Amino acid sequence: MNINWYPGHMKVTKDLLRENLKLVNIVIEVIDARIPKSSKNPDFDKLFQDKKRLIVLNKYDLADPNLNKAWEDYYKKKGWSVVLYNSTDNKELRKLESAINDASKEIIERYKKKGFKNKTIKAMIAGIPNVGKSTLINSLAKKKSTKTGNIPGITKSKQWIRLTGNIDLLDTPGILWPKFIDEEGALNLAYTGAIKDEVLVLEEIAFKFVEKMEKVGLINSILERYGVDAGEKTLDIIENIAKKRALIINKTEIDYLRVSKLIVKDYRDGNFGRITLEKPE
Ligand SMILES: Nc1nc2c(ncn2[C@@H]2O[C@H](COP(=O)(O)OP(=O)(O)O)[C@@H](O)[C@H]2O)c(=O)[nH]1
Ligand SMILES: [Mg+2]
Incomplete structure (x- = not known):
């Protein structure tokens, strides 16, 4: 990305x-x-x-x-x-x-x-x-x-x-502005709000975030927060959250932007618990 x-x-x-x-x-x-x-x-x-x-x-x-x-x-x-x-x-x-x-x-x-x-x-x-x-x-x-x-x-x-x-x-x-070293660093800055949301595609940021939580074994903190189940794919989690929170357009379509905003905001507010995204070498 x-x-x-x-x-x-x-x-x-x-x-x-x-x-x-x-x-x-x-x-x-x-x-x-x-x-x-x-x-x-x-x-x-x-x-x-x-x-x-x-x-x-x-x-x-x-x-x-x-x-x-x-x-x-x-x-x-x-x-x-x-x-x-x-x-x-x-x-x-x-x-x-x-x-x-x-x-x-x-x-x-x-x-x-x-x-x-x-x-x-x-x-x-x-x-x-x-x-x-x-x-x-x-x-x-x-x-x-x-x-x-x-x-x-x-x-x-x-x-x-x-x-x-x-x-x-x-x-x-x-x-000073952050210096991008790699994509992961850039994403971490995005998750925490160090890069302005206006220049980000929030749907992608939220997706990558959920994917990262799956990878590092912290996905339960998200599932528990919203009371949803995982699915086969990362996107299933996002869609399940949207349904649970009624973030739906025209009665049937997932409102990807609003659910993405919700997930990112909840991370920034610490609502998934205390999560550090980087480990020292
Ligand atoms: N939980 C928490 N939030 C903080 C802390 N320090 C700042 N914030 C929040 O982080 C956001 C950015 O803070 P700000 O002082 O504007 O950052 P600046 O851009 O470096 O000046 C604000 O919403 C602050 O309330 C902290 O130690 N703990
Ligand atoms: Mg300031």
Whole structure:
């Protein structure tokens, strides 16, 4: 299947990201815990090579607990700080702030050795679309309720959010589009909503998703959700769901678009359980 997808404005955002990168010591890279491989643009590794990096495995509440642990270990082995996080749960804010603090320790030590006192650490959030960057920034900003405002002499128009531990977080995230490595990666991005539905043929995405669940032995989570039986073919499952939910046109025809939308939305909302689509090598 060919996903017709074009990385619009890629160059502009990359330039902006490079500009902002000059202002920070730490990059907080947000990825989707359900697709920790595909939601990571490999360009980031080169762009951020000189920065301290904290990987946020966001949406871990929607991802498989065992694989969360495996991915956490995997990225730790690469020398990065890693935190499993749920941006929609404000009770987790402290976990994130202490992860940022821990990641800053080395830099603070280095500053101290040079004789700087109380120098603020500067951080920025980066990631591909839909991983939860805005949700994360908003939750941090709301907690603080005040923005530090412009910092004279450094940036005129940048807004920073003051976190505990003398850390300033840039309130605009660095965005890069996902990089397609292979069809499977592209599909995984589609399932999770990282690629806009407008450029997708949702009937094909839903079909491929159900097929994948059959392949990895998780199809029961779908059958149970809707109370339907499997059939001989993958399409039977989709048609059975449509019938069960009365997604029918003209009394007899299956409404493939609506049933596809339903299946994709239910996956994105975690209604089939906590499913991670990728395993570390
Ligand atoms: N379950 C869950 N949903 C999340 C989490 N973080 C973000 N979301 C949802 O994911 C969607 C995309 O989030 P958004 O912050 O707009 O992503 P951005 O494009 O990276 O800025 C929104 O519907 C959020 O509510 C999370 O940790 N857990
Ligand atoms: Mg956003």
